[in-house]
Amino acid sequence: MKEILLKGTNICKAFPENGTETQILQSVNVEVYKGDFTIIMGASGAGKSTLLYALSGMDSITGGEITYKNQKISSFSEKQMATLRAKEFGFVFQQTHLASNLTLLENVTVAGYVSKTASPKEIQERASRLLRQMRAEKAAGRLPSQVSGGEAQRAAIARAMIGNPGLLFADEPTGALNKTNSEEVLNLLSGLNQNGQSILMVTHDAKAAIRGNRILYLEDGQILDELTLPVFKETEAKEREETVTAWLSSLQW
Amino acid sequence: MGNKVIFKANIKRHRGALIGVFILVFLACGALGTVLNVWLNSGRYVHGELTRAGFGSLTAWVSGLTDARSLANEMENLPEVSSVEIQNLIFSNYTVDGQESDSEGQLILYHSEEIRYRFFTDDLHGYQEQPEAISPGEIYVSPSLVSMMGLTLGDEISFLIARSGRDKVFTVAGFYEDPFMGSSMIGMKGFLIGEEDFQEIRQVIQSSGIDALAREGAMLHIFAADPDTMTSSNLNQTINDNTSLSSYVEFIHSENAIAGFMLILQNAFAAMLMAFVAVLLFVVVIVLGYSISSGIEADYSNMGMLKTIGFTGGQLRSIWLAQYLTGILGGMAVGLAAATPLSHLVSNTTLTTTGIYIPAHLPIGWCLLAFGILLGLLMGFIWLKTRPIRDIAPMKAIRGDIGAAGKIKVSRTPIWGKHLQLGIALRQLTTGKRRYAGACMVAVLLVFIASMIGRMDSWLGPDGKGMMDAFNPADHDIGVQVFGELPMEEVEDAIRSYTDITDDYLLAMPNVAVNGMDYTANVITEPERFHILEGRTCLEDNEIVLTEFVAANLGVGIGDTVAVTGDSGSGEYIVSGIYSCANDMGDNVGMSREGYLKIGQDAPQLWCHHYFLKDTTQKEAIRLALENAYGGDIHIHENTWPGLFGIISAMQALMVFLYVMVAIFILVVTVLTGSKLLAAEQRDMGIYKALGFTNRSLRLSFSLRFAMASLLGSAIGLILANFLTDKIVSAAMKLAGISNFASAPSVVSVLLPALTVTLLFAGFAFLTAGRLKRIDVTILISE
Incomplete structure (x- = not known):
């Protein structure tokens, strides 16, 4: 029996629009297990990112509840949420979102300082190690505007990992990258997962989705189906892609 | 038509900045109008009243003579003198509720037919008809005695006429305007009494012989035959050389000297306020400059787009000039309108110190001239500051290149793990230093003026010792x-x-x-x-x-x-x-x-x-x-x-006014600058929130930037004040006869302005950053 890390129960999210409310998520029930690489897929406008940010507490919900490690985080205060983000969650965004006036290394260390999971010196050492691991050490002293998209995204993953998060959220992390950089980033994420890191990733790319061991398909604000796979192995990538593609086709993807 | 549409859209888009400019211009112009009003009107009024009330080119206070008329005739025989008017009086010390007078009072015989004096209403808010006569036992006094000795209607004043308790006690029946000795800056005071009391006191003096404490005397108002060519000092010298005046004179003053005594307070404080207004106007220019630069930066691509559809740089600059003029002209108009009620307020509140009711009729010509010059300077400044609009290349702007204005060199100040907020604040401050230069310069100016006035207050001391020593x-x-x-x-x-x-x-x-x-x-x-x-x-x-x-x-x-x-x-x-x-x-x-x-x-x-x-x-x-x-x-x-209390209370009022204005200006400057910064940094703020920063820690970091920028400005302001105060104030003090101004302020009074300005900047920045609550991490999703 897998340990439930994050659980969403009857999650609703509506946006006001022209005096009425547009329902994006409609009573979504979802569980994310510890150690899993969970993927959320769906067509554009299906509510994938909305669900990701709702589950991560980045965005408020209009109904339902979310628990993380059995704590009801949907009713957390702003301060509790900040602590949760600093210590338990890591985020990788599509647009990298590195602080523009900090170097890549500083972007990583600042996140570590906020997490307060180690002494400043240990954080600095860990940040350098992570950047090395993410093959971004050469650009460590540069500003985000001075590095390539791939380097920036690898640094963003390092930043997300600096506090040893319980769960790593990734929103289309390869969406703004070319093929080579995308592959590199996905390999890094797979590597992290194989080392026990729980990941929840949104993507619309089947090639990225095959990295997960569990794929949730979202349509019209509801989870329509899910696919469970064994842990990703590079050698099985082709067959895995075929499996996923077939499953997606069955869902009218 | 196109211009109009863009103008309206710009007004809407930049309304925050324009409201800020409006408030600053309104405050500066309201203060300017009030200062001009008080300064020009009080000078004109005192000179006018001295002439109307029949005071001569010179006034000599004489005593010890039996017949003032023969001395007057002596002087009138000189070709340099056209006439001499006599006002009989009695010199006498007096006490009010146990307080002894500092200088001798002058009991002046009141003649209603002279129409020399104007009488105030009992509430000191206007004038009333002059009395037909002053009843026995009643006395009319200058309202400055309210501030000098705490006198009110119905109080008793005891004049020491002769030894053995032969005092004459009067009851205050009302207040009159004395353009001659009315100011609390003048120790000698005139008191109007009726004929019966005057004659009674004369008889007591005459019958007391050597026991008399009061003296009979007169004011001789000497009118020069040709005041345009004859200076008062030459007239004084001629009279002394050719008449027996010097044998009887107690003191003698020219009309200008008397007006100078009467106007010391108004002139000194108007000069200080004028200097303060000049500083406020500098602040307006700084804020305007920052607002234009950041506005152009924010609208760069929009303006590039407008250029592609045919707008010229000149047209866009004209629109920008027009949009800022709405704030400036609005502020000026409201400031000008507010100047009259403000002047009324000043007249009412200073009456018991200045002794005169300064007219609150706006000197419209001077105000229009001053405001016109100011408007011209501001328009020129705006036109210069909007020069970058001329150079916007449409396609570059549309591609997102925001030109030189947007090119910021990131600094590499350290980020410390233990002082994370400070490190981030320092990095953001040094990276965007151009954006904080305005706050820094405003701090320099405000601390300089606050420090200068603080040093004067410190010199004066709580009991006025500095001035007394002078x-x-x-x-x-x-x-x-x-x-x-x-x-x-x-x-x-x-x-x-x-x-x-x-x-x-x-x-x-x-x-x-x-x-x-x-x-x-x-x-x-x-x-x-x-x-x-x-x-x-x-x-x-x-x-x-x-x-x-x-x-x-x-x-x-x-x-x-x-x-x-x-x-x-x-x-x-x-x-x-x-x-x-x-x-x-x-x-x-x-x-x-x-x-x-x-x-x-x-x-x-x-x-x-x-x-x-x-x-x-x-x-x-x-x-x-x-x-x-x-x-x-x-x-x-x-x-x-006693006059010190007037100066000290005026100084205290000035300090309160100064700090209120400083607080309002800092508030507006911080809100304007802070809002622009927050708008530009929304994404970074969202990132920091996603990393686990709380609103409070981000607000603290934001206010720290302003604290550091204003601390630097405050330090410069303090250094400038330290080097320049004594020189500037000494030059101004010489107008009041004080030639040895040297401030030796305490550490507290030196640091107070810098500390206040820094804390105000930090505090208002913290409040402004309250809108960080509204910046949600979802801002990162929408991109």
């Missing part, structure tokens, strides 16, 4: 002058029963003529006590010291010889030094006792015994004890002066 020829704690046969040993024993006397000297203030001009002489037994600015004191009996104003008036310097005439003879004296004493606006000279006695008569009553006390807190107790014991036979004065 007005006194020599320091002392308490002065005692006896009029009768009272032995000084007895008085000194009484003082010693409270505290030891550590030192003492004698000072007399007789009238002398120096090179034919009348001056008060400060005659002292220990001339080394004079505050010497240049040269040395008058140690020999043929030496004299002059203030720099007298030296300049007479055209003499150290080493020159002057002719001095006293009440018993004349002699030649060498000017040994220049000393400081602001009494009579600096129109005084200093002599040693030995030197004076060569030309003046000695008398025990002439001398005031000045004492230094071991325990200065006993001054008030000693004063009360001596007054109770010796009554009218003794005059005690401390190192203070």
Whole structure:
């Protein structure tokens, strides 16, 4: 029996629009297990990112509840949420979102300082190690505007990992990258997962989705189906892609 | 039509900045209009009233003569004099509720047919009809006595007419406007009484003989035949040379000198406020500059787009000029409208200090001229600052290149794990230093002016000691002058029963003529006590010291010889030094006792015994004890002066006004700058929130940037104030006869302006950053 890390129960999210409310998520029930690489897929406008940010507490919900490690985080205060983000969650965004006036290394260390999971010196050492691991050490002293998209995204993953998060959220992390950089980033994420890191990733790319061991398909604000796979192995990538593609086709993807 | 659409859209888009500009211009122009109003109207009014009320080119206060008319005739016979008017009066000391007057009061016989004076309503909010006559036992006083001695309607004033308790008690029936002696800056005060009381007092004086304490006298208003060509000093010299006036004169002042006394407070504070307004206008320019630069940066691509559809750089600049003019012109109009009620408020609140009701009719010509010049300068500045619009290349702008304005060099200041907020604040501050330069410069200016006025306040001190020292020829704690046969040993024993006397000297203030001009002489037994600015004191009996104003008036310097005439003879004296004493606006000279006695008569009553006390807190107790014991036979004065309360309260009001304006300006500057910064940093703020920063920690970091920028500005402001205050204030103080201004502020008074400005910037930045709550991490999703 897998340990439930994050659980969403009857999650609703509506946006006001022209005096009425547009329902994006409609009573979504979802569980994310510890150690899993969970993927959320769906067509554009299906509510994938909305669900990701709702589950991560980045965005408020209009109904339902979310628990993380059995704590009801949907009713957390702003301060509790900040602590949760600093210590338990890591985020990788599509647009990298590195602080523009900090170097890549500083972007990583600042996140570590906020997490307060180690002494400043240990954080600095860990940040350098992570950047090395993410093959971004050469650009460590540069500003985000001075590095390539791939380097920036690898640094963003390092930043997300600096506090040893319980769960790593990734929103289309390869969406703004070319093929080579995308592959590199996905390999890094797979590597992290194989080392026990729980990941929840949104993507619309089947090639990225095959990295997960569990794929949730979202349509019209509801989870329509899910696919469970064994842990990703590079050698099985082709067959895995075929499996996923077939499953997606069955869902009218 | 296109211009109009863009103009309207810009107004909507930049309404926050325009409201800020409006508020700043409104405050600066409201203050400017009020200062111009008070300054110009009070000057014009006092001169006008002096003329209307029939005061001459010179006014001489005389006593000891039996027939003032014959002296007046003597003067009228001179071709330089057209006429001399006489106002009979009685000189007498007085007490109000136990407080002894600082100078002699002048009981003036009131003639309703003269229409010389204007009378205030009981609530001091306007004028009323002048009384037909003043009833016996009633008296009309200047409203400045309200601030000087706490007098109110119905209070009693006791005039010391003769020894053995022959006092005359009056009840205050009302207040009148005295353009001549009404200001609290002038110690001598005029009191209007009726015919019956006047004659009664004269009879008491005449029947009391040597026991009389009050004296009969007169004010002689001397009108020059040709005031345009004859200066008042020449007229004074001519009269002294050709008539017996100098034998009877107590003091003599020109109309300009009297107007100067009357206007000291208004001019001094108007000058300070004008300097403050100038600083506020500088702040307006700085804020305007920052607002335009950041506005262009934010609208860069929009303007590029507009250029692609045919707008020219000139058109866009005109639109920007027009949009800022809405804020500026609006602020000016409201400021101008507010100036009149504000001036009314100033008139009402200062009446009990200035003694006159300053008209609140806006000097519209001057205001329009000042505002017109200001508008022209601001328009020129806006036109210059919008130059980058001219250089916007459409395609580059659309591609997102925001030109030189947007190119920011990121600094590499350290980020410390233990002081994360400080490190981030420092990084953001140093990276965007151009954006904080405005806040820094505003801090420089505000701290400089606040520090300068704070130093003046510190110099003045809570009890006005700084100013008293400037007005006194020599320091002392308490002065005692006896009029009768009272032995000084007895008085000194009484003082010693409270505290030891550590030192003492004698000072007399007789009238002398120096090179034919009348001056008060400060005659002292220990001339080394004079505050010497240049040269040395008058140690020999043929030496004299002059203030720099007298030296300049007479055209003499150290080493020159002057002719001095006293009440018993004349002699030649060498000017040994220049000393400081602001009494009579600096129109005084200093002599040693030995030197004076060569030309003046000695008398025990002439001398005031000045004492230094071991325990200065006993001054008030000693004063009360001596007054109770010796009554009218003794005059005690401390190192203070009732007019000081007016100055101190005006200074306190100025400090409150200054800090309120500083707070409002900092608020507007911080909100304007902070809003632009927050708008530009939304994404970064979202990122920090996603990393786990709380709103509070981000707000603290944001306010730290302003604290650091304003701290730097404050430090520069303090340094400037330290180097420039004494020079600037000394130059201004010379107008009031004070030539030795040197501030020696305490650490607290030095640091207070910097600390206040820094804390205000930090506090308002923290409040402004409250909108960070509204910046959600979802901002990162929408991209």
